[in-house]
Amino acid sequence: xxxxxxxxxxxxxxxxxxxxxxxxxxxxxxxxxxxxxxxxxxxxxxxxxxxxxxxxxxxxxxxxxxxxxxxxxxxxxxxxxxxxxxxxxxxxxxxxxxxxxxxxxxxxxxxxxxxxxxxxxxxxxxxxxxxxxxxxxxxxxxxxxxxxxxxxxxxxxxxxxxxxxxxxxxxxxxxxxxxxxxxxxxxxxxxxxxxxxxxxxxxxxxxxxxxxxxxxxxxxxxxxxxxxxxxxxxxxxxxxxxxxxxxxxxxxxxxxxxxxxxxxxxxxxxxxxxxxxxxxxxxxxxxxxxxxxxxxxxxxxxxxxxxxxxxxxxxxxxxxxxxxxxxxxxxxxxxxxxxxxxxxxxxxxxxxxxxxxxxxxxxxxxx
Amino acid sequence: xxxxxxxxxxxxxxxxxxxxxxxxxxxxxxxxxxxxxxxxxxxxxxxxxxxxxxxxxxxxxxxxxxxxxxxxxxxxxxxxxxxxxxxxxxxxxxxxxxxxxxxxxxxxxxxxxxxxxxxxxxxxxxx
Numbered sequence: 001x002x003x004x005x006x007x008x009x010x011x012x013x014x015x016x017x018x019x020x021x022x023x024x025x026x027x028x029x030x031x032x033x034x035x036x037x038x039x040x041x042x043x044x045x046x047x048x049x050x051x052x053x054x055x056x057x058x059x060x061x062x063x064x065x066x067x068x069x070x071x072x073x074x075x076x077x078x079x080x081x082x083x084x085x086x087x088x089x090x091x092x093x094x095x096x097x098x099x100x101x102x103x104x105x106x107x108x109x110x111x112x113x114x115x116x117x118x119x120x121x122x123x124x125x126x127x128x129x130x131x132x133x134x135x136x137x138x139x140x141x142x143x144x145x146x147x148x149x150x151x152x153x154x155x156x157x158x159x160x161x162x163x164x165x166x167x168x169x170x171x172x173x174x175x176x177x178x179x180x181x182x183x184x185x186x187x188x189x190x191x192x193x194x195x196x197x198x199x200x201x202x203x204x205x206x207x208x209x210x211x212x213x214x215x216x217x218x219x220x221x222x223x224x225x226x227x228x229x230x231x232x233x234x235x236x237x238x239x240x241x242x243x244x245x246x247x248x249x250x251x252x253x254x255x256x257x258x259x260x261x262x263x264x265x266x267x268x269x270x271x272x273x274x275x276x277x278x279x280x281x282x283x284x285x286x287x288x289x290x291x292x293x294x295x296x297x298x299x300x301x302x303x304x305x306x307x308x309x310x311x312x313x314x315x316x317x318x319x320x321x322x323x324x325x326x327x328x329x330x331x332x333x334x335x336x337x338x339x340x341x342x343x344x345x346x347x348x349x350x351x352x353x354x355x356x357x358x359x360x361x362x363x364x365x366x367x
Numbered sequence: 368x369x370x371x372x373x374x375x376x377x378x379x380x381x382x383x384x385x386x387x388x389x390x391x392x393x394x395x396x397x398x399x400x401x402x403x404x405x406x407x408x409x410x411x412x413x414x415x416x417x418x419x420x421x422x423x424x425x426x427x428x429x430x431x432x433x434x435x436x437x438x439x440x441x442x443x444x445x446x447x448x449x450x451x452x453x454x455x456x457x458x459x460x461x462x463x464x465x466x467x468x469x470x471x472x473x474x475x476x477x478x479x480x481x482x483x484x485x486x487x488x489x490x491x492x493x494x
Contacts, residue, residue, distance in 0.1 A: 328411040
């Protein structure tokens with residue numbers, strides 16, 4: 001039972017990661033290719049089409065090989081797959097990123113050779129009224145996960161005296177408790193603590209989506225601006241919905257652990273939630289593309305002779321934005337869908353330390 | 368209202384920002400009392416240093432095109448279209464002088480110069 005389930009799980013996860021990597025070149029903005037800025041007119045050229053195809057093919061083949069190897073190893077050995085699987089995923093992501101780097105450097109070289117855009121003038125286009133619109137859903141929506149967190153906290157404190165002496169901490173796929181700790185406030189309150197952490201994180205993400213730099217394609221500014229607004233609002237809705245579902249999930253985990261309900265419920269609801277979130281984000285990513293570039297907007301007037309600013313020198317390896325002179329904190333990724341941060345801003349490091357440190361701190365307190 | 372910076376131009380960025388906001392006021396895309404983005408927000412959207420935007424806003428403030436409030440933020444000066452500055456014509460004459468001289472050297476005659484000016488004037492006024 002356990003082997004069969006874990007093999008299905010491993011395979012599904014590996015296939016998913018591979019698929020997500022393989023589609024990236026098709027959902028970036030048309031002004032970017034493998035982390036290199038290009039004029040949008042070049043995006044459909046044969047050279048670059050060919051590069052996209054061969055990248056996706058390479059990534060898919062590697063993904064299939066690794067997934068097959070993983071299944072084979074899990075099948076044959078006594079390896080603890082819960083340890084093995086994350087290691088395999090990390091290995092897979094590393095290899096996929098190496099493939100990306102090869103294509104990134106190829107693209108860079110191609111750009112140097114071709115000198116496509118030197119005849120066009122380099123411009124930055126900004127809508128001065130952009131910030132007067134609601135580009136994300138209201139931050140007040142976070143009151144819902146906030147209230148769920150508060151409810152969980154009250155529940156934990158209220159029922160504390162009646163809770164069992166041993167609190168389960170970990171289950172396997174069959175719903176058996178594999179680890180439990182003695183009852184303490186830390187063993188109970190980590191749930192509302194994590195909920196609060198997630199709510200605040202998601203709220204910061206919503207602020208980030210709102211504040212992220214305007215990125216307007218000067219070849220069709222009106223359409224580009226509208227796409228960007230739809231893109232931001234839909235991702236904002238996704239983030240808010242996720243925060244509600246995640247806090248609800250933790251509430252149900254708390255309820256079933258403390259009231260000693262069936263663990264199967266937790267496992268099933270966790271899996272369902274993960275599937276909803278992954279499928280949801282994949283659909284959004286494919287439908288809208290990066291920056292909303294795949295959303296069709298009534299054809300605005302196209303402007304010739306202009307190209308967006310060449311920022312290649314600030315994008316290290318095409319993925320890390322480092323520009324200390326730019327006050328921007330959140331900025332659209334070049335290779336992928338969503339946003340990244342400006343690593344040239346000190347505040348970003350404070351945020352990263354908190355983002356990684358707080359969950360570790362919470363888990364250390366639980367013991 | 369759209370703002371567009373030409374990155375390869377000889378005109379410094381802060382001057383381009385200043386000029387475009389004044390153009391926006393002239394064409395009524397920006398009305399008296401309209402809000403402008405904060406220094407940080409505009410610098411972020413343009414991907415330029417905050418000093419650059421600060422410099423442009425300071426110029427606009429000195430020239431009374433904008434007002435900077437503590438609460439309302441940056442707004443277009445409410446009286447921006449009602450001013451009668453006796454010194455402005457002097458300044459205008461001074462900035463036109465070298466341009467007219469250059470025009471003469473480039474064989475742009477008086478009529479052509481006037482037509483050009485009139486065309487630009489109408490365009491900026493939004494006619």
